[in-house]
Amino acid sequence: MTEHKTCECLLDYFNDTLTDEEKSQFEHHLATCKDCRDELQELNMLTADLPFSAELTEPNEGMKDRILASVFEESEVPEETETPIVIKESKRRNYRWLQPLLAASLLLSLSANAYFYLNQNGQEISNPPREGTDEIVKQVQLAVSEGYEGTAEAAMIKKEEGMALVVQASNLKPLTGNEAYQVWLIDEAGEKFRAGTFRTNTEGKGAVTYSVNYEGEHNWTTIAVTLEPTPDSQQPKGDIVLASQL
Structure with a gap:
């Protein structure tokens, strides 16, 4: 899976809908991708204000x-x-x-x-x-x-x-x-x-x-x-x- 394709899994990882294997692959990617880490941190902060959360x-x-x-x-x-x-x-x-x-x-x-x-x-x-x-x-x-x-x-x-x-x-x-x-x-x-x-x-x-x-x-x-x-x-x-x- 390419780095770009892996980055596209961010929302599915945030929503906890990945399979165990996909989740493990993404967490490995997360350790090396500062952009994904920053975006995940921002998602966790922002969803506190959303009606659906x-x-x-x-x-x-x-x-x-x-x-x-x-x-x-x-x-x-x-x-x-x-x-x-x-x-x-x-x-x-x-x-x-x-x-x-x-x-x-x-x-x-x-x-x-x-x-x-x-x-x-x-x-x-x-x-x-x-x-x-x-x-x-x-x-x-x-x-x-x-x-x-x-x-x-x-x-x-x-x-x-x-x-x-x-x-x-x-x-x-x-x-x-x-x-x-x-x-x-x-x-x-x-x-x-x-x-x-x-x-x-x-x-x-x-x-x-x-x-x-x-x-x-x-x-x-x-x-x-x-x-x-x-x-x-x-x-x-x-x-x-x-x-x-x-």
């Missing part, structure tokens, strides 16, 4: 129980409660002019990672990632259900052509047979809408990007990930693995 607060036990107990109930959805997001304040304010560019780079990298996971598992993507004036309007960390393991983050992204949902998960249990993980959006009326399907790799990681373009007005209140027996369920059949209020 906000510290996510784990919901308390009471909220977690209410979310997991009511996700797929047909009864009235409880009053919406937002999980507070705390933004760190950076001391390096002279770098603020770089933040829009850095935010766009990180968002593009996240979309590319999702594309890689899906394409690796043979799934079609109708809208490949592209540059644009995108804005993150909601970001949540999903709570794991009892008896399962794993973590996931979800972001609702306002794009020029509509709304998109990005979900990244890790440490999920391996799939067997024709199983797949499916993402669902639930509105205030209790209706469930498919919002993407993904399979995990050998490390238990998976991701999906989905264009949310359902007809009519929808006030999305909940997002959930279920373990489905097949990847084509039109309504949830399997167990809830992760969920959160929006």
